[in-house]
Amino acid sequence: MEETDIDGRNEEAFFLFRTPCTRTAFLTGIGGGFTLGLAHFMFSSRVKRSTDLAVYSFAAITLGTWMYCRYDRAKKRLAQKRVKDAVRQEIRLEKVHQTMSSSPETTDAKLDST
Template sequence: MSTQPGPPIDNDERKGLIIFGRDVQQIPCFRNSFLYGISGGIGVGILTFLGTSRAKLATHVGFSTFFCSTLIYWFTCRYNWSKQRFHYNKLQAAMKQHALYEGTEKEKEMQNLEEA
């Protein structure tokens, strides 16, 4: 069983989309917000065109739907991400504190206070 050598794969050399000096792949919620916005705008625009046969109105409705749905999803996703990150940070601090007091008299005092 022989394996053919190939060029080394280095994942760090992937270049993402850089906008204003930031890689948008590193921004939480960016990808999903735009995918939902684009698909919603296209869908509503096509349905508007099929219902009214007015291309200009369908374009305006489609773009408005894209813009609004992207913003709404972005803000709700970022709010939930920030809330989750805050809870993770609190949990991490509590775990560090617990590890610091593990096996000491302070831990026994804290357990006695919890039981009382």
């Protein structure tokens, strides 16, 4: 049985657009394919070749945009992970430093040296 959302639409039909970068890639590909196909038609007046160019450029632009967006997203996620790990390490070092400075052994050592 198919799952439907509140509006009664098929939920599985829209799974593709929930993945990151897909919507942007499709919109860029549609715009680029249409523009290149129309420009080629205006200059050459060849319908079939212009349509072929529009479809091929749509596919290439969509795929290229999607790949670049995913690469950039992965790069940002890796940078965020590095910052998060560095902050965690800094917190650990600060806790160690606080426990070292407040321990009774260090206090006794300070008193003995004076």
